[in-house]
Amino acid sequence: MDGHRLCDGRVVAVTGAGRGLGRAHALAFAAEGAHVVVNDLGVGLDGLPGADSPAVQVVEEIRAAGGAATAHGGDVATGEGAASLVRTALETYGRLDTLVNNAGFLRDRMLVNLAEDDWDAVIRVHLKGHFLPLRHAAAYWRTEAKAGRTPAARVVNTSSGAGLLGSVGQGNYSAAKAGILGLTLVAAAELERYGVQVNAIAPAARTRMTETVFAETMTAPEGPGGAFDAMAPENVSPLVVWLGSADSSGVTGRVFEVEGGRVTVMEGWRRGPGTDKGARWTVREVGQTVRELLPRAETPGAVHGT
Template identity: 80%
Template sequence: MSGICAGRVVVVTGAGRGLGRAHALAFAAEGARVVVNDLGVGLDGVPGADSPAAAVVREIRAAGGDAVAHGGDIATTQGAASLVRTAVETYGRLDTLVNNAGFLRDRMLVNLDEDDWDAVLRVHLKGHFLPLKHAAAHWRAEAKAGRTRAARIVNTSSGAGLLGSVGQGNYSAAKAGIIGLTLVAAAELARYGVQVNAVAPAARTRMTERTFAETMAAPAAGFDAMAPENVSPLVVWLGSAASAGVTGRVFEAEGGRITVMEGWRPGPGADKRARRTPAEAGEAARKLLAEAEPPGVAYGAEERGSGGAGGHGS
């Protein structure tokens, strides 16, 4: 198959349903050979009886593409290592890793159990770190052997990681952590030919159907703005050699809209060049806040200013 990913080998985690499935199909349509990872768990992380990864592989093959399923737990060292090994042993190489796996256990902070905190951070944040680590180790070895790849990593954050989301303290913290991980990985792995970016998608999936239930409009003129397939073109481009020179960036993607996020740049500042009293520090802070842009509003919070909010990612 021809396309911008022809000849590339792409791994997509959490690819049995929703965004991951859409990404896997889109990569295959652009000529990639795809390793479809999915543990086959429910929305709450509990294993199910079916094999969604195998179903996606059948879809890809039926369309003339090439894919293989991987059912390991990528939030474990063994599972992440076997994910990379599956790509290399099956197809002889690895070019792109798309970290997408995740689930929700939503609670207000005062009701959030430690187990729910640990489970969500484990799958989202650790489930990004371990595949990234093992893929990076492979690409470092390839680079040292004189086979530097145009390697790509695309991580999945969320509007909740950019702005926060009421009732999702665990999820928001994990998704914010993924942005930090993306920035570090982009800086550390550039020497090996690896580009690392993140997307904060807004789409209708199992994880977001309740969030969007009251706000989703009906498709207009045949265009379903909340379809996960709308996010995949950007992910495919970021995962292709065509994205050369783009790294350490965060994009929001929703419907037909793509936004480059520009967070945490220095705003107004003042330097007394001496220690302040608490009262002086407060006075200076008040003046600087009056000059600063208002913050975005956390999803689910009451309006607290004119700062806009982007799409709620998954």
């Protein structure tokens, strides 16, 4: 094993780490020397409990490769589940350095067919499931900072292109993922004083959630080693590991789109063209003004699925 790995000595908790992106992240952190708390509730794509959790299988993979990991089967969208995630890290390894919020599932419907339960379930797991682990981890880091042990703590949240641009048939998912972006910005601003950096990714990869979108493997020439699978979830993990390491010092409040071999810094909402009358507009005036401003503004990106 390399004695100079990027995350040697760090303790990392990854939610939804039994499959897909979360599993890839957990394995990648372990390969860089981290002790990993592998969280997975073991549910199906619709959020209902599965036969058994895959978290233990990921832990066994990590240990078989010489790494250190422990499983956590709690529901991180509950206060007790989120608190026990942090508690597991502290009781097992004595600390927590990085939180990767990744857990989620889909219940896709067009808006007119979207049931209230489907809205609530997706918002709960994605948005509340980000907030609660972040809240409990942040409370621990604040206590450490106030005791004079300011951490080099890191949080990596998981948004989506659906949160950045919207996605037809995914009103609940798009709203949750957009909410995660807002939460990321607020957390980065509030927690910086305690040594905590908070960033978000908007990944595109082939997982259980996206297998109908990326039904076929996209490949590109890689050289002597063979073809490059551009949709493999493992392509996303290097950025997540770097953001979760001490090496990313100074990077916070940012959103990164990552797909295949491409990484893009997203710039988010910025003020475009505007005008100030200095007094209240009439309805007709403001309508005419908007008509004049819009051609000077950048055209929004297309909503996914249009």
